[in-house]
Structures are given as structure tokens and as C-alpha cells.
Amino acid sequence: MSVLQVTRTVYDAIRAHGEETYPHECCGALLGRTTADGWRIEAAVKAGNTRTDSAHNRYNIAPAELVKIEREARSKGVSIGGFYHSHPDHPAQWSATDFAEAHWLGCSYVITAVTQGKATVTNSFLLAGVTEEDKRFEDESIELIETTEPADESLTARVESNNA
Amino acid sequence: MTIYIPTPLRPYAAGKDALEVQAGTVSGALDELTRTFPDLRKHLFTAEGKLRAFVNVYLNDEDVRYLPEKDATAVSATDTLSIVPSIAGGCGVSHPFVRRGDRMDGARNC
Numbered sequence: 001m002s003v004l005q006v007t008r009t010v011y012d013a014i015r016a017h018g019e020e021t022y023p024h025e026c027c028g029a030l031l032g033r034t035t036a037d038g039w040r041i042e043a044a045v046k047a048g049n050t051r052t053d054s055a056h057n058r059y060n061i062a063p064a065e066l067v068k069i070e071r072e073a074r075s076k077g078v079s080i081g082g083f084y085h086s087h088p089d090h091p092a093q094w095s096a097t098d099f100a101e102a103h104w105l106g107c108s109y110v111i112t113a114v115t116q117g118k119a120t121v122t123n124s125f126l127l128a129g130v131t132e133e134d135k136r137f138e139d140e141s142i143e144l145i146e147t148t149e150p151a152d153e154s155l156t157a158r159v160e161s162n163n164a
Numbered sequence: 165m166t167i168y169i170p171t172p173l174r175p176y177a178a179g180k181d182a183l184e185v186q187a188g189t190v191s192g193a194l195d196e197l198t199r200t201f202p203d204l205r206k207h208l209f210t211a212e213g214k215l216r217a218f219v220n221v222y223l224n225d226e227d228v229r230y231l232p233e234k235d236a237t238a239v240s241a242t243d244t245l246s247i248v249p250s251i252a253g254g255c256g257v258s259h260p261f262v263r264r265g266d267r268m269d270g271a272r273n274c
Binding site: 025027029051057058059060061063066067070071074079080081083085087088090094095097098099100101102103104105106107109131132 | 222248254
């Protein structure tokens with residue numbers, strides 16, 4: 001089983017994001033570096049959910065926003081290693097929609113269940129496979145990394161201002 | 165021009181996150197990319213040669229699909245081309261073949 005290493009700061013931030021947007025789904029990108037077992041995530045970037053027509057059970061990140069996130073990640077020497085979103089009043093389990101819309105092979109998809117406004121379970125799934133035709137979600141464990149380093153607020157602040 | 169390669173496609177591009185190419189148009193640049201790294205072709209294009217529906221291509225900050233000349237748009241040496249697979253999803257009915265219920269939180273401290 002692959003391991004998603006996440007700093008405590010990022011882990012808490014993505015769960016808090018799910019509570020902020022409840023009863024709508026939150027979403028964002030996870031930035032980091034590859035390890036022997038998976039990804040080490042060092043920053044999370046909040047993204048806007050363009051699915052305003054059905055934000056309680058769907059999310060979509062605008063490609064233009066992804067271009068900006070990836071550009072910023074490159075400038076900081078990290079890569080997009082995955083994405084996160086929340087499931088309001090729904091288990092932290094990937095759905096048929098999540099699977100059909102997943103195209104970032106080799107990346108982690110983190111889902112947080114938010115029940116009655118409170119983040120409960122957070123799970124991660126690796127999108128494994130080598131093509132669209134044989135892709136599959138595999139469970140992966142989440143390993144929290146305690147760090148005293150301050151979070152890189154510049155990324156989050158920049159993207160949020162783009163959404164304003 | 166510079167073509168930026170997203171994380172999932174880097175294994176098929178010798179691990180590179182970017183490639184410098186010389187091309188006159190967007191389609192010419194993509195052709196050059198897939199000539200250099202042939203394994204990328206099936207990830208970017210359908211068997212009919214059309215860009216896969218979930219693959220977005222941005223010329224600088226513009227979606228190529230919405231440019232007047234689309235992939236025939238002229239490019240210059242200072243332009244950038246970003247390949248960005250779409251990202252979407254959301255809760256709904258759990259996968260009918262893998263209904264496992266809710267996992268316990270697997271996070272642990274290290």
C-alpha cells in the first residue's frame with residue numbers, strides 16, 4: 001500500500017476547508033514531492049468550486065486555475081501530487097463520479113467526510129494504473145508529519161485572491 | 165516555446181516537467197512533443213487523433229479550444245503551452261462494485 005505523507009498543517013487545513021464550505025464541497029490541490037512510497041505533501045492550495053449548480057455533491061476546478069497553481073508550484077520547486085475535496089454528509093469513500101472524473105494517474109485523491117459541518121474521516125486513494133482504460137483507485141495510508149516550519153501562506157493567498 | 169508536462173504524464177516523458185520545442189503552431193508543438201516522446205500520444209489523443217476530452221491545453225493563459233484558430237494558432241518562442249488534465253468529481257452513489265463502507269481514519273503520527 002502506498003503512503004501519503006502530509007504535514008499536520010496541510011492535513012488540518014484541508015479538513016478545515018471542508019468545514020468552511022459545508023454544506024458545499026470544497027476542493028483544492030496538493031503540492032509536494034515524490035517519495036519511494038508515494039507523495040510527501042507540503043502545501044495545499046484552495047481552489048474555487050465551479051460547480052455552483054450542484055456544489056453540495058459535485059466539484060470542478062477550472063483548468064485555468066490549475067494552470068496558475070502548476071505555474072506557482074514550479075516556481076517553488078514542487079509538483080501537483082494530488083487533489084482534495086470534501087463529501088458533505090457522505091462517507092470519505094470515492095464515488096462513481098470521482099472515479100469517472102479522475103485523470104491524474106499516479107496522484108493522490110484525498111476525501112474528507114464532513115458530517116453536520118464537522119470534518120470526521122479523511123481518506124486517501126491513489127489513482128493507479130498506466131492508462132485511462134486500466135486506471136483504478138487504491139487505498140493508501142495517510143502519515144502525518146509534525147513540523148514546526150511555518151506553512152507557505154503565499155500560495156493559498158494568491159489563489160484565493162484569484163477566486164475573489 | 166516551452167511545453168509544460170503535468171505530473172501524470174512525466175513517466176512517459178523521461179521524467180521531464182517541461183520540454184523546449186520549435187514549432188509554428190500549437191498543433192505543431194504537440195506533434196513535436198509526441199515525436200520526442202511517442203508514449204505520450206495515447207495519453208493525449210484518441211485513436212482518431214483528437215485531443216482526449218479531459219485534456220486541456222492552454223497557450224499561455226488561454227484555452228486553445230476557445231482561440232479563434234484553435235490548435236492552428238501561431239506560437240512564438242516565448243509562448244508556453246500547458247497540458248492540464250481536468251479535475252472534478254463529487255459524492256454520490258458509491259461505486260456499485262466496491263461498496264466497502266467508510267474506512268477508518270488511517271492517519272497516524274510519525
